[in-house]
Amino acid sequence: MASSTTVSLALPPFPSTVASQEPKTYSVATFSRTHESTSSSSLLGTRICVSRRNREISALGMGRSRGRGAVTCSAATAAALPSALLFDCDGVLVDTEKDGHRVSFNDTFNEKELGVTWDVDLYGELLKIGGGKERMTAYFNKVGWPENAPKSEDERKAFIASLHKRKTELFMALIEKRLLPLRPGVAKLVDQALGKGVPVAVCSTSNEKAVSAIVSYLLGPERAEKIKIFAGDVVPRKKPDPAIYILAATTLGVDPASCVVVEDSGIGLAAAKAAGMKCIITKSGYTADEDFLNADAVFDFIGDPPEERFDLAFCGSLLEKQYVS
Structure with missing residues (x-):
């Protein structure tokens, strides 16, 4: 029978996405001694994974190379899935x-x-x-x-x-003309969601034709036909008003509280949170210095391996509200 162990991690100060400036000790949830057991806990927008096999500890979301900043855990620890994954367009899909x-x-x-x-x-x-x-x-x-x-x-x-x-x-x-490329990791995250049956939508203040062109030309027609688009004047009030995210949840028939939004701006974050949704920020060129204290997590970008910052499992983990102090 597997035994259990509880560990404490003494972590250095977090980057600017976390308010605390002093080192703190965080208790990580109990996990079993198996060949490769992994436990995870999300705290203040940063997720920690502990691997028993190689005893690596990563404070994830800190932007390290070669996967050390990647938020990826084994499938066994990531049972939760968002009821929908909602992307902003400009600055999130493409730095337009x-x-x-x-x-x-x-x-x-x-x-x-x-x-x-x-x-x-x-x-x-x-x-x-x-x-x-x-x-x-x-x-x-x-x-x-x-x-x-x-x-x-x-x-x-x-x-x-x-x-x-x-x-x-x-x-x-x-x-x-494909002069503006997709941001790193966008196609990966879309594929992970669609592969797990998680509805994907793009919610933007931009013109619907422009958003549809980005999705169709840059993500490709096969993905585009599975992605719902809410854009432009489809709602009377635009971000930071939550109307577009509320419309998306209503149309998709999902609970806003179980949706995860990927945004890049303060007004987008305000709209997502006002709709009662979890929100991950991927900073863009114009928004790097904005205030994202209300975000559930903040990253420079989504990222593809080996520079991956987070994945669908991390999006699901935000819904578990496992904050440890």
């Missing part, structure tokens, strides 16, 4: 903002001779506003509308819609 959407906005402004250019820093500020049409409207309301823009509110709404339509066409051309 700086060299994709921003460039397409500027090309549109140039075509329409508006005399407007959004530089890298300005666009980073504008990303705090969810939705491209909303972003342009807020910008023009603040700095003044172009001389050749309409004067009435209704005409301006139509004007903004026409700009956004053209911007979307230019952006889709970039995607179709």
Whole structure:
């Protein structure tokens, strides 16, 4: 009969994703002496795996190479699965903002001779506003509308819609040419979820056509036909409002509390948490310095082996709420 052992780990200070600055001792759940037993406990967004066979201990999620930062445990410890895996699009599936959407906005402004250019820093500020049409409207309301823009509110709404339509066409051309690659680990995590029968959806403030193009061209048609897309004006209020995530859970017929969201921004995190869902942050170029204290876990990216940061088993572990102090 297998005996049991309880161990305590004296860990160094965690990275910035964990608030504590002092070394602490964390008690790891009891595990059995088998040929290769693994126990795990998630604490403050960081997961620990202990392997009895090679006695390796990793504070996972710390961004180490050769798998030392990877959140992977044996299948025996990862029985829980999310009821749905929900991805944001821009910055999560593809790092599209700086060299994709921003460039397409500027090309549109140039075509329409508006005399407007959004530089890298300005666009980073504008990303705090969810939705491209909303972003342009807020910008023009603040700095003044172009001389050749309409004067009435209704005409301006139509004007903004026409700009956004053209911007979307230019952006889709970039995607179709595959000039913007998927972020590391996205296809892996999607395949793991679909392979386990976990519904996958993309929930984005971006135009539905643009999101569909990213999913179809970059993830491929076989995956795309299994992925539900919620995007653009499908809800009246965009992130940080939780409407799009609530719609996704309702449509998929799942409990929001058992959904796991992958986001990259503060407004996306706020939307996911307001919907009552678990949320993992994968930082993107524009969001690396944002405040993610409410996130369930924070990583630089999802990652593929040997640079894997987390997997589907880790997503499921977040639902177990096994926090140890």
